[in-house]
Amino acid sequence: MLAEARAAWLRAAEEFIGNPSSQHRLGQRADAALEEARENCARMLGCGAGEIVWTSGATEANNLALHHAAAQGGELWISAIEHPSVLEAARYHLPKKHRLIPVTRTGVVDLGWVASRIRQERPGMIAVMAANNETGVLQPWREALALCRENEVPFFCDATQWIGRLPAAGLGECDFVSASAHKFGGPKGAGFLKCPLRTTGLLRGGPQEHGRRAGTENVPGVLSMLAAWEAREKRLAQGEMGEKGRLRMEFARKLAEALPGSELPTGGEAHLWNTVCAMMPVTDCQNRWTVKLDKKGFAVSTGSACASGKEKTSHVFAAMGRCDADARRVLRFSSGWETSEDDWDALLQALRAVHQELDPRCD
Numbered sequence: 359m360l361a362e363a364r365a366a367w368l369r370a371a372e373e374f375i376g377n378p379s380s381q382h383r384l385g386q387r388a389d390a391a392l393e394e395a396r397e398n399c400a401r402m403l404g405c406g407a408g409e410i411v412w413t414s415g416a417t418e419a420n421n422l423a424l425h426h427a428a429a430q431g432g433e434l435w436i437s438a439i440e441h442p443s444v445l446e447a448a449r450y451h452l453p454k455k456h457r458l459i460p461v462t463r464t465g466v467v468d469l470g471w472v473a474s475r476i477r478q479e480r481p482g483m484i485a486v487m488a489a490n491n492e493t494g495v496l497q498p499w500r501e502a503l504a505l506c507r508e509n510e511v512p513f514f515c516d517a518t519q520w521i522g523r524l525p526a527a528g529l530g531e532c533d534f535v536s537a538s539a540h541k542f543g544g545p546k547g548a549g550f551l552k553c554p555l556r557t558t559g560l561l562r563g564g565p566q567e568h569g570r571r572a573g574t575e576n577v578p579g580v581l582s583m584l585a586a587w588e589a590r591e592k593r594l595a596q597g598e599m600g601e602k603g604r605l606r607m608e609f610a611r612k613l614a615e616a617l618p619g620s621e622l623p624t625g626g627e628a629h630l631w632n633t634v635c636a637m638m639p640v641t642d643c644q645n646r647w648t649v650k651l652d653k654k655g656f657a658v659s660t661g662s663a664c665a666s667g668k669e670k671t672s673h674v675f676a677a678m679g680r681c682d683a684d685a686r687r688v689l690r691f692s693s694g695w696e697t698s699e700d701d702w703d704a705l706l707q708a709l710r711a712v713h714q715e716l717d718p719r720c721d
């Protein structure tokens with residue numbers, strides 16, 4: 359957690375101990391703090407405060423958006439590379455009423471597919487994420503939003519990977535936007551959905567959030583999330599991500615030189631400044647890469663999702679037209695705000711060393 363977020367959490371836990379729904383002064387004080395945070399959130403997003411619903415994170419926010427889409431009755435079109443909290447929620451809430459929008463081989467949503475059929479088929483909602491969590495590739499959400507506006511189709515953007523890492527300006531124009539605090543230095547267990555006031559609630563049992571999300575609000579979580587986001591936006595306004603993007607590009611370039619046979623499956627697409635997704639030269643040794651790198655002090659991720667102990671090939675790489683063998687070669691490297699050029703170089707050295715240990719063949 360960012361220092362600002364931790365301080366805000368501790369302050370809120372001491373100062374705002376009342377339940378925001380209570381009528382006494384302790385409750386009203388907590389409610390006032392929550393409403394001020396809502397105003398700040400809406401200002402950064404560029405929307406009305408009444409459009410913000412506090413949630414436990416993006417998974418809940420995404421489920422709320424899709425539950426609402428199901429209640430509206432139209433067909434849902436979602437990109438094939440959405441996070442499982444959108445994909446699986448679509449399968450659950452709209453089992454027979456959703457379609458997948460294809461992506462290019464480099465992992466960008468194919469808006470041509472949407473443009474060629476949106477006018478005739480008029481879906482009830484379209485969902486395109488702002489940036490992909492496995493590849494880091496930025497998605498054309500602004501263009502998708504414009505297409506939706508032209509055709510009067512509600513647009514939903516899961517901006518979990520974008521908010522706090524890139525300026526949020528413009529996202530408030532989407533009908534639905536989700537985010538999660540722990541992605542930008544806030545606490546785990548806090549997030550929000552930007553959505554219309556008349557959104558159909560998923561959690562029932564209380565009038566909170568205008569009936570859109572029952573349950574006592576997490577006041578310290580919300581205040582801490584806003585403190586983190588405000589601090590990030592300030593640093594973003596100072597242009598900090600330009601240098602971070604350069605370090606990322608430099609690492610990606612050196613990686614290709616250092617590990618012959620490695621590949622960058624997303625090529626020259628625009629990426630989040632903190633994510634590099636690469637296919638390692640040695641096949642079927644993904645776990646050995648992660649274990650060996652872990653021992654050297656680098657926590658890296660594979661491109662596959664580990665569900666109940668079983669490795670499943672990533673739906674993202676499958677959608678990009680990659681075979682299982684390719685998807686199993688993928689490693690994802692994510693930097694933080696404090697990551698320096700020396701840190702990236704140290705990772706490169708570690709990768710070289712592991713490659714030598716695993717080469718020529720791993721069995």
Ligand code: PLP
Pocket residue numbers: 414415416417418441443487489490491516518519538539540549
């Ligand atoms: N959407 C995207 C794009 C994500 O990357 C994640 C988490 O990694 C989520 C949704 C879910 O967020 P949370 O686990 O905080 O609910």
